[in-house]
Amino acid sequence: MKQVWKRNIVAATVLLFVCAAVYLNWRYASNVTDAAGQGDDTKILGQSTLVSGEEELDGTGAVETGAEAGENTGTVTGDYFATARLTRQQARDNAISLLREAAESEVADTAVANEAAETIQVLASYALAEAQIENLVTAKGYADCVAFMGDGSISVVVSDSDGLAAEDVAKISEIVLSETDYTADQIKILEAN
Numbered sequence: 001m002k003q004v005w006k007r008n009i010v011a012a013t014v015l016l017f018v019c020a021a022v023y024l025n026w027r028y029a030s031n032v033t034d035a036a037g038q039g040d041d042t043k044i045l046g047q048s049t050l051v052s053g054e055e056e057l058d059g060t061g062a063v064e065t066g067a068e069a070g071e072n073t074g075t076v077t078g079d080y081f082a083t084a085r086l087t088r089q090q091a092r093d094n095a096i097s098l099l100r101e102a103a104e105s106e107v108a109d110t111a112v113a114n115e116a117a118e119t120i121q122v123l124a125s126y127a128l129a130e131a132q133i134e135n136l137v138t139a140k141g142y143a144d145c146v147a148f149m150g151d152g153s154i155s156v157v158v159s160d161s162d163g164l165a166a167e168d169v170a171k172i173s174e175i176v177l178s179e180t181d182y183t184a185d186q187i188k189i190l191e192a193n
Contacts, residue, residue: 011112014102018095025091
């Protein structure tokens with residue numbers, strides 16, 4: 001009897017870690033979006049700047065790279081989308097790894113293994129739906145897009161040089177509604193700055 005309780009506690013703990021990883025990924029993505037719009041001096045984790053190899057001297061005699069000299073060497077939003085996708089994938093990979101360990105554990109019973117397998121399937125379905133939504137949104141002419149699915153909501157971050165109008169939000173919402181079971185009030189559409 002105690003062994004069954006221990007198994008259930010292990011399964012619940014692993015499930016809690018998975019939920020926490022997904023939540024932290026979602027919160028990190030929101031914070032990165034907020035930080036990207038706060039100014040040019042904000043550094044995003046994983047952000048890189050391409051340098052043309054040409055050097056310019058500023059007034060103090062110091063060498064400036066292309067970005068410091070005011071050249072357009074890349075966009076923060078492009079880096080945001082790559083970083084967000086990478087972070088989302090890493091969080092999912094960690095969650096799936098924990099679930100597999102729990103399912104393959106010697107103390108895990110069939111109920112724990114089945115619950116872990118179901119959670120892995122849910123995470124896989126989220127990944128497929130997010131990729132489909134991202135592809136459909138970019139096919140509608142938007143520069144880039146990243147989607148974050150959770151149990152009760154979905155957030156879609158879009159890059160559009162003209163800004164998001166009401167019709168843009170309607171187009172993106174229509175895509176999300178057609179590809180998922182979410183309702184309109186569960187959809188958040190954000191514009192990356």
